[in-house]
Amino acid sequence: xxxxxxxxxxxxxxxxxxxxxxxxxxxxxxxxxxxxxxxxxxxxxxxxxxxxxxxxxxxxxxxxxxxxxxxxxxxxxxxxxxxxxxxxxxxxxxxxxxxxxxxxxxxxx
Amino acid sequence: xxxxxxxxxxxxxxxxxxxxxxxxxxxxxxxxxxxxxxxxxxxxxxxxxxxxxxxxxxxxxxxxxxxxxxxxxxxxxxxxxxxxxxxxxxxxxxxxxxxxxxxxxxxxxxxxxxxxxxxxxxxxxxxxxxxxxxxxxxxxxxxxxxxxxxxxxxxxxxxxxxxxxxxxxxxxxxxxxxxxxxxxxxxxxxxxxxxxxxxxxxxxxxxxxxxxxxxxxxxxxxxxxxxxxxxxxxxxxxxxxxxxxxxxxxxxxxxxxxxxxxxxxxxxxxxxxxxxxxxxxxxxxxxxxxxxxxxxxxxxxxxxxxxxxxxxxxxxxxxxxxxxxxxxxxxxxxxxxxxxxxxxxxxxxxxx
Numbered sequence: 001x002x003x004x005x006x007x008x009x010x011x012x013x014x015x016x017x018x019x020x021x022x023x024x025x026x027x028x029x030x031x032x033x034x035x036x037x038x039x040x041x042x043x044x045x046x047x048x049x050x051x052x053x054x055x056x057x058x059x060x061x062x063x064x065x066x067x068x069x070x071x072x073x074x075x076x077x078x079x080x081x082x083x084x085x086x087x088x089x090x091x092x093x094x095x096x097x098x099x100x101x102x103x104x105x106x107x108x109x
Numbered sequence: 110x111x112x113x114x115x116x117x118x119x120x121x122x123x124x125x126x127x128x129x130x131x132x133x134x135x136x137x138x139x140x141x142x143x144x145x146x147x148x149x150x151x152x153x154x155x156x157x158x159x160x161x162x163x164x165x166x167x168x169x170x171x172x173x174x175x176x177x178x179x180x181x182x183x184x185x186x187x188x189x190x191x192x193x194x195x196x197x198x199x200x201x202x203x204x205x206x207x208x209x210x211x212x213x214x215x216x217x218x219x220x221x222x223x224x225x226x227x228x229x230x231x232x233x234x235x236x237x238x239x240x241x242x243x244x245x246x247x248x249x250x251x252x253x254x255x256x257x258x259x260x261x262x263x264x265x266x267x268x269x270x271x272x273x274x275x276x277x278x279x280x281x282x283x284x285x286x287x288x289x290x291x292x293x294x295x296x297x298x299x300x301x302x303x304x305x306x307x308x309x310x311x312x313x314x315x316x317x318x319x320x321x322x323x324x325x326x327x328x329x330x331x332x333x334x335x336x337x338x339x340x341x342x343x344x345x346x347x348x349x350x351x352x353x354x355x356x357x358x359x360x361x362x363x364x365x366x367x368x369x370x371x372x373x374x375x376x377x378x379x380x381x382x383x384x385x386x387x388x389x390x391x392x393x394x395x396x397x398x399x400x401x402x403x404x405x406x407x408x409x410x411x412x413x414x415x416x417x418x419x420x421x422x423x424x425x426x427x428x429x430x431x432x433x434x435x436x437x438x439x440x441x442x443x444x445x446x447x448x449x450x451x452x453x454x455x456x457x458x459x460x461x
Binding site for chain 2: 038039040041044045048050051053074077078080081109
């Protein structure tokens with residue numbers, strides 16, 4: 001099954017994209033796939049929660065995201081432009097429950 | 110002027126393996142890397158993380174892979190310019206290239222292999238007003254020489270290994286060390302965290318957490334910082350000579366982008382049907398730094414690209430020499446250091 005995502009890029013442009021749930025993708029990889037941000041400015045560490053280049057602000061409160069693990073928490077404690085609704089895209093696996101998720105990509109740092 | 114056959118920019122896995130393949134062809138290599146140690150991202154970002162897709166290794170840690178590559182290329186005596194960033198490229202009348210670093214070190218070679226990975230690692234700078242002004246006036250993003258901080262007051266910010274490690278080192282040299290982190294938890298090697306705690310208990314490190322630096326002050330140079338305690342919203346000033354924000358490094362293609370190479374999506378376009386050469390003959394790009402249809406940023410692909418590139422470089426350097434590829438199992442490996450590795454000879458012996 002494909003789910004719908006609304007992703008606002010760093011220029012403020014909204015992208016409505018579809019993401020498959022059966023390919024073991026995470027949100028960072030989906031953003032990469034759709035080139036929401038230029039190559040080299042997103043997913044720099046490859047998804048190891050080590051660079052925060054996929055930091056995004058989660059706008060949809062009604063969707064339950066997987067709980068934050070220690071790696072992600074530690075990275076966000078060092079990252080810039082962090083808000084209460086910050087998450088690392090690479091730590092959010094694409095799953096059916098995420099259908100309708102709305103996020104905004106955080107500025108590059 | 111450092112002279113070599115193949116000048117490799119970037120000492121990550123691809124750059125290191127290039128030395129081996131070039132060595133088999135009797136070509137000498139020299140590597141330039143902005144980081145103080147070889148290994149690129151593997152050494153800098155995730156030395157302890159496992160890699161599972163290196164052929165022949167069911168599992169190998171990034172750090173061990175770098176150690177093994179260093180061991181493998183040792184017989185070919187590569188030169189290293191470490192801790193310096195390649196900034197300028199110039200073509201000479203004799204066809205050679207000269208690459209100069211930010212420290213002014215010059216290197217000359219007929220072949221340049223850019224194995225720059227994600228680019229050079231630039232410090233991630235906190236969003237503080239006038240930060241630029243205080244650079245070289247008390248603000249540093251790395252510690253090059255710890256003795257520069259002798260008998261000075263130093264404030265370090267950050268929550269990772271480098272913040273912990275430098276706090277430990279400088280606590281013996283500086284007159285005071287203050288470590289500030291946005292949270293009370295640090296992410297680092299257990300022994301570093303424990304050591305910082307010990308030093309805090311004996312008063313050698315002044316720990317302020319959870320807190321953030323909100324402003325820099327000083328007329329000619331840095332004199333003090335405003336610090337906001339996150340749990341109480343209380344803000345106070347702390348006088349200091351130096352401020353070292355250590356918030357990690359983020360890779361940027363950097364000066365290479367201005368060398369006249371064809372760039373697409375932050376990567377260098379190469380001819381993947383042949384030899385991974387760029388639009389400038391004699392300059393190749395291999396590993397994560399290049400792009401072509403179907404490109405995969407994998408270490409194993411970088412190894413292949415390095416091998417193909419060295420064959421092409423050999424032909425360029427020796428246009429009149431014929432070359433026949435030899436298996437290392439057949440030909441062995443003869444190092445520039447006089448060492449020779451070869452398959453043990455089979456014996457013909459009666460067992461009676």
